[in-house]
Amino acid sequence: MALQPRNPEDRPIAALLAPDILALLEESPADLAAETEEIHPADLADVAEALDRDKLQAFLAALGPARAADVLEYLDEELRTEFLESVTPRQAAELVSQMTPDDRADTLEEIDEEHVEDILSEITPEARQETERLLSYEPDTAGGLMTTEFVSVAANMTVEVALENVRAVARSGRKEAMHNIYTTDEQGRIAGVMSLRELLAAPSGARISEIAWSEVVSVAPQADREEVARVISNYDMVAVPVVSESGHMMGVITVDDVIDAIQEEQTEDVQKFGGMEALDEPYMQIGLMTMIKKRAGWLSVLLVSEMLTTTAMQHFDVELQKVAVLSLFVPLVMSSGGNSGSQATSLVTRAMALREVELRDWWRVFLRELPSGLMLGAILGVIGMTRISLWQYLATNHPSFPIGYNYGAHWGLIATTVGCSLVGIVTFGTLAGSMLPFVLRRMGFDPASASAPFVATLVDVTGLSIYFLVALIVLHGTLL
Amino acid sequence: MALQPRNPEDRPIAALLAPDILALLEESPADLAAETEEIHPADLADVAEALDRDKLQAFLAALGPARAADVLEYLDEELRTEFLESVTPRQAAELVSQMTPDDRADTLEEIDEEHVEDILSEITPEARQETERLLSYEPDTAGGLMTTEFVSVAANMTVEVALENVRAVARSGRKEAMHNIYTTDEQGRIAGVMSLRELLAAPSGARISEIAWSEVVSVAPQADREEVARVISNYDMVAVPVVSESGHMMGVITVDDVIDAIQEEQTEDVQKFGGMEALDEPYMQIGLMTMIKKRAGWLSVLLVSEMLTTTAMQHFDVELQKVAVLSLFVPLVMSSGGNSGSQATSLVTRAMALREVELRDWWRVFLRELPSGLMLGAILGVIGMTRISLWQYLATNHPSFPIGYNYGAHWGLIATTVGCSLVGIVTFGTLAGSMLPFVLRRMGFDPASASAPFVATLVDVTGLSIYFLVALIVLHGTLL
Numbered sequence: 001m002a003l004q005p006r007n008p009e010d011r012p013i014a015a016l017l018a019p020d021i022l023a024l025l026e027e028s029p030a031d032l033a034a035e036t037e038e039i040h041p042a043d044l045a046d047v048a049e050a051l052d053r054d055k056l057q058a059f060l061a062a063l064g065p066a067r068a069a070d071v072l073e074y075l076d077e078e079l080r081t082e083f084l085e086s087v088t089p090r091q092a093a094e095l096v097s098q099m100t101p102d103d104r105a106d107t108l109e110e111i112d113e114e115h116v117e118d119i120l121s122e123i124t125p126e127a128r129q130e131t132e133r134l135l136s137y138e139p140d141t142a143g144g145l146m147t148t149e150f151v152s153v154a155a156n157m158t159v160e161v162a163l164e165n166v167r168a169v170a171r172s173g174r175k176e177a178m179h180n181i182y183t184t185d186e187q188g189r190i191a192g193v194m195s196l197r198e199l200l201a202a203p204s205g206a207r208i209s210e211i212a213w214s215e216v217v218s219v220a221p222q223a224d225r226e227e228v229a230r231v232i233s234n235y236d237m238v239a240v241p242v243v244s245e246s247g248h249m250m251g252v253i254t255v256d257d258v259i260d261a262i263q264e265e266q267t268e269d270v271q272k273f274g275g276m277e278a279l280d281e282p283y284m285q286i287g288l289m290t291m292i293k294k295r296a297g298w299l300s301v302l303l304v305s306e307m308l309t310t311t312a313m314q315h316f317d318v319e320l321q322k323v324a325v326l327s328l329f330v331p332l333v334m335s336s337g338g339n340s341g342s343q344a345t346s347l348v349t350r351a352m353a354l355r356e357v358e359l360r361d362w363w364r365v366f367l368r369e370l371p372s373g374l375m376l377g378a379i380l381g382v383i384g385m386t387r388i389s390l391w392q393y394l395a396t397n398h399p400s401f402p403i404g405y406n407y408g409a410h411w412g413l414i415a416t417t418v419g420c421s422l423v424g425i426v427t428f429g430t431l432a433g434s435m436l437p438f439v440l441r442r443m444g445f446d447p448a449s450a451s452a453p454f455v456a457t458l459v460d461v462t463g464l465s466i467y468f469l470v471a472l473i474v475l476h477g478t479l480l
Numbered sequence: 481m482a483l484q485p486r487n488p489e490d491r492p493i494a495a496l497l498a499p500d501i502l503a504l505l506e507e508s509p510a511d512l513a514a515e516t517e518e519i520h521p522a523d524l525a526d527v528a529e530a531l532d533r534d535k536l537q538a539f540l541a542a543l544g545p546a547r548a549a550d551v552l553e554y555l556d557e558e559l560r561t562e563f564l565e566s567v568t569p570r571q572a573a574e575l576v577s578q579m580t581p582d583d584r585a586d587t588l589e590e591i592d593e594e595h596v597e598d599i600l601s602e603i604t605p606e607a608r609q610e611t612e613r614l615l616s617y618e619p620d621t622a623g624g625l626m627t628t629e630f631v632s633v634a635a636n637m638t639v640e641v642a643l644e645n646v647r648a649v650a651r652s653g654r655k656e657a658m659h660n661i662y663t664t665d666e667q668g669r670i671a672g673v674m675s676l677r678e679l680l681a682a683p684s685g686a687r688i689s690e691i692a693w694s695e696v697v698s699v700a701p702q703a704d705r706e707e708v709a710r711v712i713s714n715y716d717m718v719a720v721p722v723v724s725e726s727g728h729m730m731g732v733i734t735v736d737d738v739i740d741a742i743q744e745e746q747t748e749d750v751q752k753f754g755g756m757e758a759l760d761e762p763y764m765q766i767g768l769m770t771m772i773k774k775r776a777g778w779l780s781v782l783l784v785s786e787m788l789t790t791t792a793m794q795h796f797d798v799e800l801q802k803v804a805v806l807s808l809f810v811p812l813v814m815s816s817g818g819n820s821g822s823q824a825t826s827l828v829t830r831a832m833a834l835r836e837v838e839l840r841d842w843w844r845v846f847l848r849e850l851p852s853g854l855m856l857g858a859i860l861g862v863i864g865m866t867r868i869s870l871w872q873y874l875a876t877n878h879p880s881f882p883i884g885y886n887y888g889a890h891w892g893l894i895a896t897t898v899g900c901s902l903v904g905i906v907t908f909g910t911l912a913g914s915m916l917p918f919v920l921r922r923m924g925f926d927p928a929s930a931s932a933p934f935v936a937t938l939v940d941v942t943g944l945s946i947y948f949l950v951a952l953i954v955l956h957g958t959l960l
Contacts, residue, residue: 003550031786036495038693038694038695039695040695040697040715041698042714042715042716059582063643078821124576125659155736157923163680166680167680169680170677170678170680170681171681171683178677179659179718197650197658197676198650198678198682200643200646200647200650200676201647201650201651202649205698213518213886214518215518215520217520217521229739231741232739233736233739233740234522235520235522236522236736237736237912238659238718238735238736255718255735255739256713256716256717257719258739259709259712259713259735259738259739259742260713262739262743263601263713263742263834264744265835266746267830268748269831270749270750270753270826270830271826271827271830273750273753273754273826273932274753274822274823274824274825274826274827274932275819275822275823275826275932276823276826276827279827282831282836282838283827283830283831283837284831284836284837284841284848288848288851288852291848291852292852292855294840295820295823295852295856296855296856296859298819298823299816299820299823299859299860299906300818300855300859300860300863302815302816303812303816303819303860303863303902304867305810306811306815306816307812307867309811309812309815310808310811311868311883312814313807313808313810313811314640314808317804317808320807321804322682324800324801324804327793327796327800327804327807327810328790328793328797329790330793330807331786331789331790331793331810331811331814332783332786332787332789332790332814334811334814335782335786335789335814335818335933335936335937335940336779336783336786338815338818338933338936339755339778339779339782339783339933339936339937340775340779342754342755342932342933343754343755343775343778343779343933344672344754344756345754346753346755346756347751347754347759347763348748348763349750350747350750350751351750351762351763351764353742354747355763356762356763357763357764361764364764368764368771371768371774372768372771372775375772375776376772376775376779377778378775379779379780380779380783383780383783383784384783387784387787387790403791406866410869416955417686422783423627426665426779430544438520449698451822451930451932452753452754452755452822453815453818453819453822453860453932456815456818456819456821457815460811460815476599476675
């Protein structure tokens with residue numbers, strides 16, 4: 001009986017399979033391929049990752065090159081690179097030859113350039129040329145995501161002949177993307193598309209030209225992966241063709257690669273919003289120094305910017321010395337501005353990423369955020385004033401109660417200062433946080449660079465100034 | 481000549497198509513369906529959204545029910561709901577009858593319950609029952625995402641007979657998911673799966689049982705949509721079957737719905753990280769009061785927590801009055817803790833969402849973040865001390881230079897206080913930020929609730945205490 005994989009919900013599957021596979025590998029490696037043929041390569045890759053490094057080669061060798069190539073496609077990137085650099089170029093070439101062109105290019109992208117040269121010299125000239133062409137595209141563009149093997153049929157074929165052609169390709173064991181079938185004109189320009197299902201549904205005897213859709217949704221090779229994801233998701237596609245400016249079909253991007261791209265893009269956005277450069281590597285694998293470098297840059301920039309708060313505080317040092325009680329609320333009012341700014345920024349950057357909001361919508365967003373900021377500020381202002389009044393009440397009427405605090409004879413004015421400042425600061429924070437992504441995009445930067453710490457820093461300095469200005473006005477003639 | 485859609489990169493397509501379609505609608509609505517047959521329903525939905533509301537019904541009527549149903553599936557949710565509530569139940573029923581079961585359920589989910597009753601009473605009892613069953617699942621589970629129409633064949637059929645069956649289904653115009661073909665046993669339990677491609681590649685004369693994979697990766701109906709996304713993405717699938725505990729196949733989830741689910745999940749995570757409840761509606765469409773409600777809750781909680789900073793400041797008010805210069809650096813040191821915490825939290829929550837990090841890894845993460853925090857703190861500490869020394873130097877040696885500031889005779893000790901505090905606060909912020917998602921998850925909360933403002937608030941109070949404690953130690957015997 002073949003080894004059993006299980007429902008992926010009871011992970012980790014590798015832990016369950018690994019002992020059996022290890023035993024097979026020791027005792028009868030010749031049976032390994034047959035015994036594991038029902039197991040998904042993604043699960044075998046999990047098993048491979050859990051094996052000792054010195055067993056990995058024996059394991060992949062026992063699977064045979066075609067199956068081993070499948071497993072390599074799902075293997076952890078770093079381990080795959082390490083493995084392919086450790087075997088002979090000929091062995092590596094045998095494995096990568098079995099991959100689809102896009103996976104082959106993605107695999108070689110990670111490997112040392114010298115090794116790549118050696119490996120490429122061992123594969124067929126055609127495959128070599130194709131791989132080199134794919135490697136010339138940026139990995140996060142349509143060209144870098146596409147595979148170059150797809151199925152096309154002539155427009156004047158009958159449905160039955162085309163179907164036989166498609167079956168022949170499927171039987172050849174080659175790995176063409178086959179969700180959709182394309183037609184091209186004499187010059188090789190894309191002319192039509194139909195799904196495999198539409199081909200099957202077509203009445204026998206009909207011509208392909210009667211079946212195929214002549215309007216083809218496509219992307220340009222230099223399109224950003226975000227754009228590719230938007231097209232695939234907007235049109236509910238399983239594969240999207242990549243078409244050059246002259247109309248020639250260059251390849252196909254399949255939805256599985258798009259999902260991976262969406263996940264990577266999202267990881268970048270989350271990390272940027274957290275206030276650092278995107279790591280571009282899994283957290284547990286990245287080197288400590290590389291990670292510190294990616295984090296220290298923004299932290300230092302933010303610290304230097306935040307020094308303006310010290311400057312602002314110095315500017316008001318006379319007031320601070322006169323009314324020392326004012327300094328008690330500095331952290332409170334400052335952080336509220338940062339918090340409301342962070343909310344507004346996360347809302348707007350996400351809406352921009354989803355194209356719910358475009359650059360031209362800034363004024364509409366402003367008109368939504370202004371009343372939001374005022375109302376949120378009013379709510380926080382009331383809470384702040386209540387807190388001060390309560391502490392004052394406890395200190396004067398129940399002095400034995402430990403949490404009271406006497407803010408002095410003019411405590412009411414202090415409470416008013418804090419309350420009014422909160423309205424101003426929260427409104428300012430909301431507006432600044434919501435407008436920052438527009439400003440960044442207008443200036444040609446990624447709006448996702450508007451991180452929570454960035455907004456907080458931006459708002460802190462202004463927030464302090466608002467606080468002291470309100471204090472100057474409210475306390476004028478009494479404390480100041 | 482039919483109206484031409486274009487490459488989606490030159491958006492907005494609706495703006496281009498709308499005038500032609502409007503003209504057709506006025507002049508010869510009978511031709512509209514034929515003239516727009518090559519246009520993707522997603523583009524027609526964009527056109528529909530740009531139309532005046534009173535023209536929408538005429539437009540959809542001119543398209544005919546099947547095509548109109550396609551367009552409705554891509555239409556903005558709110559507009560779709562509004563439209564279906566505005567037509568008669570019979571008209572609505574005619575439209576939703578044309579949808580796939582999952583889209584029909586998703587559509588009715590948004591509509592007023594009374595209306596749903598009326599509409600369901602107009603469709604066939606079978607479709608009604610099926611829809612009611614789908615509506616009983618939570619929308620963000622596998623059951624809520626699946627469609628119930630899929631293609632299954634008997635295991636003992638020959639490939640040719642099975643293929644004829646599949647072609648018959650495809651020709652029927654029904655909307656079964658057809659990326660994969662399933663086999664079931666006599667009890668209706670799932671027994672095998674093959675892709676359409678594998679069916680086409682099979683040698684004629686072979687039996688289905690020889691072709692199908694007997695191990696089927698599947699999900700349970702109650703599986704969370706995040707789990708479904710992980711399975712689809714992990715195994716590079718185009719569709720995943722939903723299988724009950726007893727092994728019965730209940731439906732299929734297709735990749736297009738999974739992509740939508742991934743996007744929604746990401747939007748929620750981004751909004752939570754920004755420090756608010758997830759909006760669950762597009763930013764430009766949500767009502768102002770609903771949005772304020774979703775934002776005010778967290779802001780108020782954070783404000784109340786942040787009041788502890790005031791308590792901390794009050795606790796050190798004697799020290800603050802003696803060494804007023806200390807208050808100048810409060811915003812600086814406090815914000816650095818929040819920034820480093822926000823970085824660490826975004827890293828860890830994202831790594832958790834991608835399953836790179838599990839609960840049991842907390843200690844490994846701690847051991848990575850401790851040296852990271854110390855080094856980042858040291859870098860910031862040096863920058864902070866340099867800043868103070870420089871200002872002091874300018875104030876004493878170049879008093880005409882406007883930016884200098886005299887921190888007093890013990891300025892070196894002040895600089896030391898700020899520098900050492902930064903090391904402590906950044907280290908604490910990093911550790912707190914990285915451990916918070918683990919604590920939340922351990923307590924059964926969503927680790928994505930660990931928002932940037934939440935972490936900042938958590939770190940602020942401790943950061944202040946660290947600052948004043950360092951000051952007490954460093955300045956002991958001189959200023960304090």
